Amino acid sequence: MNTLHIMLPYEYVISHIDLTWSDILFALEHNLMAKNAAVKYAYDVIEKEEKPTQTVLSLAWVNNDAEIDFYLNELTNQIVEQEDNTLQEKFLYLLLNWIFEHKEQFSDPLQMVEIIYVDFDYPEEISNFVRYMPSSEHRLNSVEASIDRLFKNWEMYLRAAKIKFSK
Template sequence: MYPTRKFRKRNKFASKIILVFRFQNRLQTSLFEYSICRNDFAFKLRIFIMSLVTVPYQFIREHVLLTWHDALWGYERQLIGWLDIVNLAEDQLCAGSDNPLEIELSGLGKSETQLIGETLRKLANIEPSEKGIDSGKIWLFLQLAWLFKNRTDVIDALGEVETIYADFDYPLEIEGFVRYMPVTDDYDPSQHSREENERRLFSKWQQYLNEGNCEIGKRSTQRK
């Protein structure tokens, strides 16, 4: 049975309670998966990565050219690691940059993470501000695109969407495929099976990604 519109009313406090229960269930499920798949290291690693929704740099570079502002936004929120920041600097050098800060950043290692953060902030501060897509929207798209690509490897992909929805402060543009949010059109979930309702959510998720690909791809093309 699907919750009533009143129950599903947008409410940050209520959604946080839902996420607490989801985290507890995720932990229990992860332990169960570990107990039956302990000999499958690759499977365990994949589940662990997706629980953190960590996006590999190779995937990022295939979808968007990060600005230093974008990189700093993600780095400060632990959405991108120090090694990927160094890789981004190396990409800039390969593209022909001779910026001394990017040269310095490309040569830093794990033991110099404080210096990596400082250099990244300097690069973001001297980089011209670009009008257009907010860095938060870039990272929201990347998180959801990576999750969608790997949705079959995740125990509850739509549940992960709920986590991302809360982590990014409840963005309006993805409400259409958040399970506990009320529908905004004539669709009546009570007249459909659970499978049909979930297929509809995945379809809306795919639509969001298609639109994001066009918008973000356009910005990336303009920066080349």
């Protein structure tokens, strides 16, 4: 799913969405965040909750990937799972937002959108800013104007997704 190999920093993710254990598990299974995100989240849970579980306390002190996997599986087995579609939509938003915020660092950010479009199994909600997809909007007179419209559509998607997923 993560052909671009973008690892979203934990601090970035928590600044954009309300994170859950299901989100952490999804992100780790799809290589969207580093394993230590689970440990960092455990620390955050300990700070916020009056009586964190022993599993959360144990996870906060692990130092290898196998232990992280063990405790994370324990935690996610104890909770009601989020729908895979919701998890996927959250990380679609986060990846696209990350690229948009850092677009100057990439030679072709719209190509990255195209790769994500394929990686996430062609989500309809982003098709209006994928270059090769047909547009229902009227034709523009120049390539530059068309590209500007793609970026505006991308930005509109991000605004709507931010409302849906933001803290």
